[in-house]
Amino acid sequence: MDEMAGRSVGIIALMERAGWAVARAIRARFAPCRVLVLCGPGNNGGDGHVAARYLERAGWPVQVALLAPPREGGPAAEAAARFSGRRVEFSAENAARADLVVDAIFGAGLDRAPSDTVMAVLRASRRLVAVDLPSFVNGLTGAVLAERPPYEVSVTFVRPKPGHVLYPGRTLCGEVVCADIGMPSDCIAHAQPRIFLNRPGLWSIPAMTAQDHKYSRGVVSLCAGRVMPGATRLAAAGARASGAGLVRISAGVSAEAYRLGAPGLVIDDAPLEALLEDTRRNVWLCGPGLTPDEVEDTLPLLVASKKCVLADAGALGWAAGAPEKLRGVSVITPHIGEFTRLFGAPGDDLVCAVRSAAGRIGAVVLLKGAVSVIAAPDGRVALNDHASPALATAGSGDTLAGVIGTLLAAGMPHWDAACAGAWLHGEAGLRAGNWPIVEALDAHLGDARAEAIDQARRLSCETDNLAVKRRA
Ligand SMILES: NC(=O)C1=CN([C@@H]2O[C@H](COP(=O)(O)OP(=O)(O)OC[C@H]3O[C@@H](n4cnc5c(N)ncnc54)[C@H](OP(=O)(O)O)[C@@H]3O)[C@@H](O)[C@H]2O)[C@H](O)CC1
Numbered sequence: 175m176d177e178m179a180g181r182s183v184g185i186i187a188l189m190e191r192a193g194w195a196v197a198r199a200i201r202a203r204f205a206p207c208r209v210l211v212l213c214g215p216g217n218n219g220g221d222g223h224v225a226a227r228y229l230e231r232a233g234w235p236v237q238v239a240l241l242a243p244p245r246e247g248g249p250a251a252e253a254a255a256r257f258s259g260r261r262v263e264f265s266a267e268n269a270a271r272a273d274l275v276v277d278a279i280f281g282a283g284l285d286r287a288p289s290d291t292v293m294a295v296l297r298a299s300r301r302l303v304a305v306d307l308p309s310f311v312n313g314l315t316g317a318v319l320a321e322r323p324p325y326e327v328s329v330t331f332v333r334p335k336p337g338h339v340l341y342p343g344r345t346l347c348g349e350v351v352c353a354d355i356g357m358p359s360d361c362i363a364h365a366q367p368r369i370f371l372n373r374p375g376l377w378s379i380p381a382m383t384a385q386d387h388k389y390s391r392g393v394v395s396l397c398a399g400r401v402m403p404g405a406t407r408l409a410a411a412g413a414r415a416s417g418a419g420l421v422r423i424s425a426g427v428s429a430e431a432y433r434l435g436a437p438g439l440v441i442d443d444a445p446l447e448a449l450l451e452d453t454r455r456n457v458w459l460c461g462p463g464l465t466p467d468e469v470e471d472t473l474p475l476l477v478a479s480k481k482c483v484l485a486d487a488g489a490l491g492w493a494a495g496a497p498e499k500l501r502g503v504s505v506i507t508p509h510i511g512e513f514t515r516l517f518g519a520p521g522d523d524l525v526c527a528v529r530s531a532a533g534r535i536g537a538v539v540l541l542k543g544a545v546s547v548i549a550a551p552d553g554r555v556a557l558n559d560h561a562s563p564a565l566a567t568a569g570s571g572d573t574l575a576g577v578i579g580t581l582l583a584a585g586m587p588h589w590d591a592a593c594a595g596a597w598l599h600g601e602a603g604l605r606a607g608n609w610p611i612v613e614a615l616d617a618h619l620g621d622a623r624a625e626a627i628d629q630a631r632r633l634s635c636e637t638d639n640l641a642v643k644r645r646a
């Protein structure tokens with residue numbers, strides 16, 4: 175993006191607006207005070223020089239400390255030359271004397287752990303604002319390369335970066351301000367972003383229409399086991415509460431036990447092979463409440479019948495160490511333990527790990543967590559931070575599986591359904607108040623769906639995520 179912008183508007187013009195946005199964000203949040211701007215050798219340092227100039231122009235006492243001089247002839251050198259104020263040594267003593275320290279040392283160019291000198295200066299600082307990102311947070315992954323207390327504000331440009339959204343970097347950025355610096359939209363499109371914040375508008379969910387009937391809204395079918403009925407019931411309830419037209423449980427010999435549950439469910443006792451002949455029943459959930467043997471008896475049949483299958487829980491344990499067994503399913507929803515047993519530990523780069531897992535099995539992979547990572551086999555990734563700790567309770571994943579099942583049954587593309595399901599689940603968690611039991615989420619799923627539909631409608635087609643997605 176920067177490269178193409180360099181050939182059109184010019185980096186120096188963008189840098190000028192970036193530095194101005196930093197100064198503006200500081201002036202909006204802090205009373206005038208002694209500011210030290212720490213500048214690195216790259217364009218992040220260039221932004222810092224511009225911010226220093228604007229703060230000084232506004233009458234603030236400002237000093238600049240250089241870690242290393244900017245590359246000659248580049249935009250950062252030009253920005254540095256335009257700052258004619260006070261320069262001091264890059265030292266912990268000077269950082270400790272300042273009321274506010276602006277960290278413009280490294281941004282997008284950070285590619286290794288900063289030196290002890292850099293970290294000593296940052297640790298000596300009392301209050302910190304980051305230009306783009308704290309200089310030890312990897313913008314691509316959120317990995318933290320050194321320890322220090324959190325920042326108060328991070329001012330980034332054009333788009334938030336994965337490092338602002340993903341843990342652990344997220345906890346150190348403080349408030350994230352994303353400034354529009356006039357990056358031309360063709361430069362953004364040229365970069366073909368493949369990572370999105372998960373918001374309505376990235377996908378859209380079908381609304382209720384006057385002509386709807388239960389089959390047009392969609393049928394969700396679940397495979398039930400003999401020993402863990404709770405998980406299947408929670409998934410079925412999540413599917414119903416999020417708007418499925420009909421939810422059926424294939425319970426085989428356990429049918430009588432399941433019939434004691436909610437009256438709105440249809441319980442089947444026919445052999446699975448017979449049920450699979452019904453072409454209206456295209457979406458199946460397999461795994462919640464199933465033992466490995468029960469998965470072995472069901473999942474291969476579902477895949478062979480070309481059903482749209484969401485595999486979770488027991489199905490993921492069944493395929494542990496052999497994820498290729500899941501080829502042919504449409505969506506999997508592992509938590510970190512299940513993911514690790516399937517694909518190995520993801521390491522620091524979650525986006526890369528989940529994306530490669532999706533490519534490996536040819537299915538959408540939704541890695542559940544405080545920020546869920548949802549990857550499509552074609553490489554698109556959504557980061558869902560629309561969530562609540564209220565969701566961290568047993569059974570919550572079963573509810574999520576049910577919600578995604580409903581959206582698949584409504585005809586949404588697989589990745590869109592997984593993204594939208596994560597958002598609805600998060601919205602229900604946010605609405606459910608303090609310490610809700612998992613069943614309490616269901617009462618909020620219908621309103622969550624209506625909210626998502628409403629928000630997607632209100633967003634104009636010029637909304638960042640959408641515009642980028644369409645052009646890409
Ligand atoms: N995206 C935009 O719209 C704009 C962003 N801007 C700002 O530009 C930076 C990115 O600038 P860039 O020059 O690419 O990179 P950095 O300034 O972050 O850093 C590059 C230099 O830092 C050295 N480096 C990296 N890590 C370390 C380290 N751990 N220790 C020492 N030195 C390090 C690197 O040195 P090399 O030896 O690796 O070459 C580089 O010299 C972005 O973050 C925004 O703030 C622009 O304003 C334009 C608009």
Ligand SMILES: [K+]
Pocket residue numbers: 218277278279280281304305306307308309
């Ligand atoms: K920085």
